[in-house]
Ligand SMILES: [Fe+2]
């Protein structure tokens with residue numbers, strides 16, 4: 409057999425209806441972006457699940473390291489003053 | 505001085521946090537993993553997981569994917585011979601869904617670090633199995649009804665609990681699959697209804713299809729709990745939620761009345777309803793037949809593998825041409841931009 413070269417992997421993002429974000433739906437293999445879009449339509453939107461599709465080649469996605477999760481998100485952990493409930497106000501204050 | 509010490513301590517703390525995986529023993533990691541599983545926190549592909557967990561998932565998900573794909577073959581046999589245009593488009597849509605299910609599952613499997621081609625090679629070499637049910641032939645149109653009703657019905661029973669599987673990508677794929685499955689079962693039962701209410705000959709065909717598919721469908725839940733190798737560990741890892749026999753019992757309780765509603769007979773002379781427990785009780789499954797088909801000696805094992813390999817090998821030039829064309833388009837675009 410000839411040298412095996414696989415179609416690259418693509419991540420598929422679908423906007424399910426106008427006004428919503430594109431959301432990750434899954435992945436697929438395709439030779440190029442055009443083909444990835446057509447295949448994403450057939451694989452992920454057979455029942456009108458989308459009004460718009462994005463495809464991104466998987467190796468273009470950079471992800472945070474799950475092991476470094478604690479250190480990465482630590483700065484937000486002790487900042488309760490960022491939340492409205494931190495501020496106690498008298499009951500008489502309305503509409504706030 | 506104090507400031508220097510504080511900074512040093514802080515640096516150490518950051519280092520530890522960033523290198524937790526290397527600094528922790530296998531046992532600690534395993535405990536964190538099992539705690540997550542116990543607390544219903546999903547495991548994602550890049551999270552630490554025991555090797556055996558990864559291997560079990562690769563085996564199970566890839567065999568599940570193969571089953572979806574091989575499962576298209578017995579039904580494809582009837583696309584050109586469907587009795588009406590409506591039945592034909594419905595069957596086509598169902599089979600297309602199964603191709604999609606295969607793709608969702610292959611993708612889920614790939615997140616565990618295996619190449620799709622490797623899993624497909626394992627199928628072709630016979631190393632990986634697929635559901636034995638697809639090694640039975642589809643002899644009449646009523647078989648298409650029986651498959652949708654019984655085979656997809658049993659698959660749904662197995663797949664619904666998998667939506668809560670501890671491995672995120674598998675669970676997400678199953679949620680998508682389950683949403684699509686109920687149409688499969690309903691279109692199958694609707695074919696059975698039509699046949700069962702038809703002429704004497706059609707009714708006979710419906711009963712004949714039930715006779716041939718009933719027992720293989722019950723075998724789809726796997727060996728009895730007492731003989732099931734992987735069950736206990738899979739339960740602990742929450743890959744599996746219910747035992748083979750529990751799921752088989754639920755399927756039986758649901759399906760027997762559906763069969764009676766068709767006016768057809770369940771091909772099990774020992775079948776009886778237990779008034780006390782409220783459950784149907786079935787006769788003994790012929791496990792020799794089950795293992796014989798698993799080992800490759802069913803009616804269609806060879807034909808199914810030949811069809812899959814043929815499709816793959818004959819598609820090779822298409823895959824290559826598509827890559828070459830993509831490369832040509834890319835170069836043309838680059839030249840135009842320059
Ligand atoms: Fe399926």
Ligand SMILES: [Fe+2]
Pocket residue numbers: 602656659685688
């Ligand atoms: Fe199905």
